[in-house]
Amino acid sequence: MPFACIFVPNFPVAAVSRAEPELRALALAIYEGKPPMEKVFAVSESATRMGITPGMTKTQAELCSELTLRPRSPLQESGAHAALLDCAQSFSPCVEDAAADTVILDLAGMESLFGSQPEIARNLFRRAAELGLDVNVALALNPDAAVFAARGFSGVTVIPSGKESECLGSLPVKVLFAERMEGEKKEENREESARRLETLERWGVRDLRALAALPEVALSERLGQEGLRWQKLARGAASRTLVPVEAPTIFEEAVELESPIVLLEPLAFLLNRLLEQICARLASRALNTQELRLTLDLESFSSFNPQSKLNNQQLSSPATIENQQSAICSTRPKQFHRTLCLPLPMLDPKLFLKLLQLDLNAYPPGAPILKIHLEARPARPRSAQGGLFLPPSPEPEKLELTLARIAGLVGESRVGALELLDTHRAEGFRMRRFGLGATQESAAKNNQPRQTSEPAEEKCAVAALRRFRPPLRVTVTMDNPELVRVVCPKKKEVQGSVLWKAGPWRNSGDWWEREAWARDEWDIALQNAEGIFLYRLVHDLLGGSWFVEGTYD
């Protein structure tokens, strides 16, 4: 039963490099701490060659002009760790989250799916690279041997069965005491590990081969059962079961900015990167998404710089800044949220970026942005079976983009599908989202033979009404109780003598509500120089006004 281990060397640097791939080729140092006592926490290989070491102060590191400094970002590290888990879980359902930089997979039964062990190892390495991580991958017969091999050897390592002791012998002893994230016990573990390492070094034990060669009895007398356990690990003979981790259901990526951004173009660049990372992680788990949540942390009032530009608008003179600041403080939120709901599960980062851009153009944040957080709700991919005889329909991705563009032109509330409300009030309808999900279900129903009550040849056209929005206020001349003439001051076409009328038909409702309504309706034919036209005339019984609501056309 083989096990695989994926280890990310120099994890803090790898997390930052994943978020900013252009930094891979540069000398990079990560610092942490509160100013002015910020210290270098991790360095890349290029920075190490330049003489930068962990523990240096930030000020000392800044003396090196070719060095790129970045603050330590827990957000980026959690994103990288989540990507590491996604990579592992795309190969095996049994994955142990050993550390922030280490995951262990149980490959039992995977050879029939993914090929031989070397192929699996190479695919793991490749998949991790696609997610932006430079990793070491090792395969062994037991989990601990795989972990030590991944931590000790770079690239891809496959330990044949029975050769664990031989392959691991050259590794230094310190691989046995790698740091583990155990919460409040982390500091205690580090001190204990340092003591043990010092003991072994005093004995002259530098590598695992030397530790494995020690006599067991003597070792147990000096170090107890713990010493025997270390020896077993050094020989690659220890075995244990994995503690599998539950697959996370939220896919999120975030980036904190050193300097706030105010323009939408650089924001789109960062969003593109986050979307590509999220989509890669979803694809590795064979999932799509149907909802994207964007949260932007905006520059707060306390750090507000009056001289900064806000969406290309310069602030006015200092005399009015105070009034503006007080108004802004009361109205501007600290966080800006937008949710993108998709009609169907999709996985196209370019489409998502375009939709987010259109949405942000319509609803801009209104303040400089300090942090971007993007979250995708996973969903199973849609399965649609095509057919030769199905009626044509728009592609869901294209349709979504088209609807977003149309909404940007005419307004979000003025495009969509109709939905009638359960009321007799005029204009009793609302606009709802136009989607293909409901149309596909009704298309499936339409494939069944439809039974209509009347034969096709007897079907008659239904006269349609064209509404005036808002209804046209008119002046009605009456010859008690007959309607004689109607004149609309706003629209000269709507005027004439009443040639014919039908009504009134009384309609009322919502008398139990505040917005009660009552009206009399006529269907009238007006004659003027241009011809005869049919209108619907309405008399508002509560207000007393006359309106022409529409024309029969």
Add this chain to the structure above:
Amino acid sequence: MSSAVFSTSAAQGRPFVFETENGSEVCPEPFQEQLFTEPRPPQRAADFKDARLASVTPASRLAVRPAPEMVTSGIAEMDALTGGLPRGCLTEICGPASSGRSTLMLSALAAATQRGECCAVVDASDALDPQSVVAAGMELDRLLWVRCGENSVQAESRLEQLLRVTDLLLESGGFGLIALDLGDLSPQSARRIPLATWFRFRRAVEHTSTVLLAMERQSIAGSCSSLLIKLGSLKPSAPENKASPTPTHVQLLTQVEITAELVRSRMDRKPVRSAEITFASKTAWAG
């Protein structure tokens, strides 16, 4: 060096006339001997067995462009008049107010949604009545309604929105019918749409299965439309005699007569004689 001259007689199915640049006729070698033995008969192009000419197809026998697929407009009388609405072509319905334009448009949209197709109506004046839509038998889930402009927006801005939205819908593709409702725009405003725009719309729907339907007061698309239907004024079916014994308050608008004339149709490649029909449309509350 000789060149071939293809005259218009080829379009009429008559044989080609093959001439050289200097006007002299080409005499192939096998016929040289006949010149010295007996009077040479007049030469015809059909006598020359040139492989290159044999491979040329006369225009009269070229494959004709396939006729577009016709779909029902939802009204049997209109289908009998026009043969239906053509896919991949622009159809215009023009007429004054109360002539039945919206009735015809909603009927075509309802028929398309009942076929399972997605449809879109680009409403320049925001005049669509939901109750009329439902009464026409529309599948509301398949109808996309785009309401251009708001009350205070000028007609030119609404027109611009309509054109841009139409471009987006045609680019998206997949719609069975796209209806442009310009019914309430004045002819002066509607004529601001350049012919190049209509030509672009027509090219966009060509080779697709989309029916592009434009409804306006007067024809504005010119020769870009393949089908032009003109509707006449309505005649309400109601008692004209005011002295009728039937009390006024029980009169009911039951039906409206629609007069339609087929002005132009490019479907049959033959000149179309103007045909006119009259049919009745009933109101939603009539039995």
